[in-house]
Amino acid sequence: MSRYINRWSIQTYVWVFTLLLPAGVVIGYALGAEGETLRHLKETVLTHTVLNTLYLIAGTSFVALILGVGSAYLTTFYTFRFEKTIALLLAMPFVIPAYIVGFVYGDLFGFFGPVHLMLRDLGVKEYFDVLNFYSVVLILGFALYPYVYLIVKASFSKSRSSLLYPALNLGAGKFRLFWKLILPLSRPAIAGALTLVVMECISEYGTLKYYGVDTLSTAIFTAWFGLEDPQSAAYIASIATVLVISVLIIEKIARSGATYKSEKLLSKIPKERFTFLGGIVAYMFMGVPILFGFLIPLSWILTYGYVNISQIIEIDYLVVIFNTFVVSGGSAALIVVGALLIGYTARNFPYGINRYLSKMASFGYALPGAVIAVGIVIITTTIDDYAGENLLSGTLGVLIFGFVVRFSAVAIGTVDGSFERLGLSINRASRSLGKSHFSTLWRVEIPLMKRPLIFAYALVFVDTIKELPLTLILRPFNYETLATKTFEMAESQMVYESSVYALSIILIATVPMVLTILKSER
Amino acid sequence: MLKIDHLSKHFKSKEVLSSVSLHVNRGEIISILGRSGSGKSTLLNLIAGFERADEGTISLEDTLISGAGAFIEPSKRSIGFVFQNYALFPHLSVADNIAFGITHLPKNERKERVEKLLSLISLEGYGSKYPDTLSGGEQQRVALARVLATEPSVILLDEPFSNVDTVLKTTIRDQLLAILRASGATALFVTHDPHEAMAISDRIAYIDSGKIVQFDTPEVLYHSAVNENVAAFFGPINRYKGGFVRVEQCRLVEQGGIHGEVYTSKFMGNRYETTVHFTYEQESCRFLIYTERRYENGEKVNIEF
Numbered sequence: 001m002s003r004y005i006n007r008w009s010i011q012t013y014v015w016v017f018t019l020l021l022p023a024g025v026v027i028g029y030a031l032g033a034e035g036e037t038l039r040h041l042k043e044t045v046l047t048h049t050v051l052n053t054l055y056l057i058a059g060t061s062f063v064a065l066i067l068g069v070g071s072a073y074l075t076t077f078y079t080f081r082f083e084k085t086i087a088l089l090l091a092m093p094f095v096i097p098a099y100i101v102g103f104v105y106g107d108l109f110g111f112f113g114p115v116h117l118m119l120r121d122l123g124v125k126e127y128f129d130v131l132n133f134y135s136v137v138l139i140l141g142f143a144l145y146p147y148v149y150l151i152v153k154a155s156f157s158k159s160r161s162s163l164l165y166p167a168l169n170l171g172a173g174k175f176r177l178f179w180k181l182i183l184p185l186s187r188p189a190i191a192g193a194l195t196l197v198v199m200e201c202i203s204e205y206g207t208l209k210y211y212g213v214d215t216l217s218t219a220i221f222t223a224w225f226g227l228e229d230p231q232s233a234a235y236i237a238s239i240a241t242v243l244v245i246s247v248l249i250i251e252k253i254a255r256s257g258a259t260y261k262s263e264k265l266l267s268k269i270p271k272e273r274f275t276f277l278g279g280i281v282a283y284m285f286m287g288v289p290i291l292f293g294f295l296i297p298l299s300w301i302l303t304y305g306y307v308n309i310s311q312i313i314e315i316d317y318l319v320v321i322f323n324t325f326v327v328s329g330g331s332a333a334l335i336v337v338g339a340l341l342i343g344y345t346a347r348n349f350p351y352g353i354n355r356y357l358s359k360m361a362s363f364g365y366a367l368p369g370a371v372i373a374v375g376i377v378i379i380t381t382t383i384d385d386y387a388g389e390n391l392l393s394g395t396l397g398v399l400i401f402g403f404v405v406r407f408s409a410v411a412i413g414t415v416d417g418s419f420e421r422l423g424l425s426i427n428r429a430s431r432s433l434g435k436s437h438f439s440t441l442w443r444v445e446i447p448l449m450k451r452p453l454i455f456a457y458a459l460v461f462v463d464t465i466k467e468l469p470l471t472l473i474l475r476p477f478n479y480e481t482l483a484t485k486t487f488e489m490a491e492s493q494m495v496y497e498s499s500v501y502a503l504s505i506i507l508i509a510t511v512p513m514v515l516t517i518l519k520s521e522r
Numbered sequence: 523m524l525k526i527d528h529l530s531k532h533f534k535s536k537e538v539l540s541s542v543s544l545h546v547n548r549g550e551i552i553s554i555l556g557r558s559g560s561g562k563s564t565l566l567n568l569i570a571g572f573e574r575a576d577e578g579t580i581s582l583e584d585t586l587i588s589g590a591g592a593f594i595e596p597s598k599r600s601i602g603f604v605f606q607n608y609a610l611f612p613h614l615s616v617a618d619n620i621a622f623g624i625t626h627l628p629k630n631e632r633k634e635r636v637e638k639l640l641s642l643i644s645l646e647g648y649g650s651k652y653p654d655t656l657s658g659g660e661q662q663r664v665a666l667a668r669v670l671a672t673e674p675s676v677i678l679l680d681e682p683f684s685n686v687d688t689v690l691k692t693t694i695r696d697q698l699l700a701i702l703r704a705s706g707a708t709a710l711f712v713t714h715d716p717h718e719a720m721a722i723s724d725r726i727a728y729i730d731s732g733k734i735v736q737f738d739t740p741e742v743l744y745h746s747a748v749n750e751n752v753a754a755f756f757g758p759i760n761r762y763k764g765g766f767v768r769v770e771q772c773r774l775v776e777q778g779g780i781h782g783e784v785y786t787s788k789f790m791g792n793r794y795e796t797t798v799h800f801t802y803e804q805e806s807c808r809f810l811i812y813t814e815r816r817y818e819n820g821e822k823v824n825i826e827f
Binding site for chain 1 (some may be wrong): 596598
């Protein structure tokens with residue numbers, strides 16, 4: 001296929017290779033790992049952290065599955081008062097990063113928190129320590145179930161009425177119908193959504209650190225910052241990578257055989273009303289995740305954010321906001337440009353390896369931020385050692401590179417989709433009228449894709465703002481972003497003061513959420 | 523002036539085009555006619571340079587544009603392409619669409635050419651409109667004007683009338699053809715409609731399973747098709763042992779001919795369609811014959827062809 005090699009393909013290969021480099025380095029480094037610490041690691045931390053990670057995955061997936069599928073079912077097949085508002089509220093926990101939810105409950109249930117104060121007023125003397133594994137499972141479950149809810153709901157509402165009506169006609173009850181028909185048909189969607197939940201569990205750092213639970217992700221930090229042992233960190237990171245790859249393979253198997261294409265909805269599925277008792281149960285079922293995943297954390301943050309509002313005119317806050325916008329804005333721009341490059345090559349030269357470029361470049365999204373960070377630090381220190389001076393380490397460029405590796409997938413999906421909708425003939429028309437590939441992209445396709453490109457930019461922007469572990473490892477010395485500032489203040493007993501920063505993250509995260517809703521309603 | 527020699531193209535293991543050769547003269551209008559999946563659109567894409575041939579050469583005005591190590595990008599081929607869905611740029615006005623390929627010209631000259639083309643396609647005053655406000659036929663004329671603006675050596679048109687309302691098809695076709703003839707362009711149409719092909723082209727290339735079966739004038743293809751398939755594609759035929767004959771060349775006569783028996787006779791408006799059974803060269807045949815009156819079932823008749 002060498003005759004298809006051209007400038008576009010080569011540029012894209014370089015870009016994709018660069019994106020894959022950190023993961024490759026981690027694995028390569030780990031393969032060469034030996035030594036005392038490593039043996040110590042195997043004997044002590046490793047078994048414990050791997051098991052903890054697996055338990056965390058199992059527990060969180062269970063909670064997210066029940067909450068997500070349950071609320072998707074209720075909002076798709078029933079009609080009720082405040083249906084639209086509730087459907088929206090169920091998606092809202094998305095905008096609050098899990099670690100912020102974690103800090104809120106840590107405070108609410110803390111020794112001097114309102115829950116224990118109330119209990120003591122009631123004469124209960126015991127102290128329930130919530131800083132444990134089970135709390136983390138619940139917090140992550142409540143923070144991550146929107147993945148399942150949104151994806152599965154989309155799949156439910158695409159259920160083919162051409163199948164549903166005959167089944168109803170044959171006398172299948174609503175509930176049986178759900179178990180026997182709708183749920184199996186939605187298996188690929190559920191598998192996809194759970195995969196995202198699992199990835200987030202593997203990647204999670206902030207909540208775990210705060211609640212004192214050790215997983216692979218926190219172990220990377222311990223090896224890195226605590227033991228100052230990059231080789232061990234890389235080794236743990238490579239185990240996390242293997243875990244991620246296994247999850248991807250399991251997802252592939254879970255999806256296999258289920259290649260039903262969702263057809264366009266022929267007519268809307270008839271929605272039912274609740275019975276009185278059923279209604280109470282349903283409202284409670286949907287109320288729990290809304291209350292604990294969104295309303296309580298939000299109220300807490302709003303309350304203390306209001307109390308500490310004067311902070312926003314302090315220079316500290318302004319610097320953090322500025323830093324965040326520089327690094328996230330820059331990363332998002334690079335990511336969108338890269339996605340355009342990959343999308344254009346994959347679509348216009350769909351030969352050989354080019355068809356897999358999008359998949360390859362998206363791999364970073366599956367990897368925990370800490371793993372990518374470790375890979376990048378190995379690369380930068382190697383280059384700096386070779387150069388004999390500090391060229392890269394601790395620069396802003398390194399942090400931006402980390403974001404690009406981790407979040408490219410977010411833009412690639414959107415950009416590929418909009419290229420596909422654009423069709424090939426527009427591109428070909430422009431080129432047969434004498435315009436080069438670049439000129440076609442610049443003058444015809446980018447103007448026509450403006451809206452999805454802005455959307456992709458916003459999505460990436462928010463994801464980078466929320467990202468904590470990668471930022472903690474790769475940021476320049478003393479360079480604070482909203483995520484690191486929130487985390488560090490909360491960790492150093494300044495949890496009330498951190499609310500202003502947390503609130504800023506939530507406000508920014510709400511923007512693309514609103515954009516998505518507006519887009520789907522148009 | 524467009525010379526295609528031994529062009530082949532595979533997709534995976536499937537051979538889509540096999541050793542296709544086609545020579546087109548200046549100013550000719552050619553149809554590439556075939557069923558869907560015959561490879562006709564692939565041939566057009568290879569000529570335009572949107573895809574690359576596995577073997578064979580394409581040359582235009584004695585310049586090799588594809589094959590034997592050469593590959594000229596679509597943007598440098600001087601080949602215009604009118605797409606099935608017109609592919610107008612929705613974010614540009616009609617005038618900007620037409621001027622898209624001639625941005626290298628000075629502004630005055632560009633404006634002049636756009637005005638001239640707008641009048642050629644009878645859309646004077648439409649320059650500032652946007653494509654989505656035009657009818658299908660108007661969009662198509664703009665797409666053609668956009669191509670004509672660059673004064674290409676050859677214009678390729680991919681199923682240009684497939685999205686057009688059947689009622690308006692003839693009018694739109696005649697308009698388009700008149701514009702093409704007036705511009706003196708060399709053009710290649712891809713179509714699956716034999717009547718359309720006959721109506722518009724100087725010559726027709728009939729393509730089947732990636733091979734050009736016959737390449738000649740419409741008359742020759744209709745009357746002297748090289749095989750049954752080609753003949754049947756253009757209109758109904760009657761088959762008999764060792765040959766075939768067009769339905770309208772068969773008739774019932776008072777005397778002579780072959781003796782046969784009427785099976786059915788149906789009134790079809792402008793004629794009767796009568797089916798006749800008979801034996802020819804020891805084989806039983808069934809012929810469709812256009813007649814001027816209804817025949818009784820079982821009536822004895824004489825067939826001549």
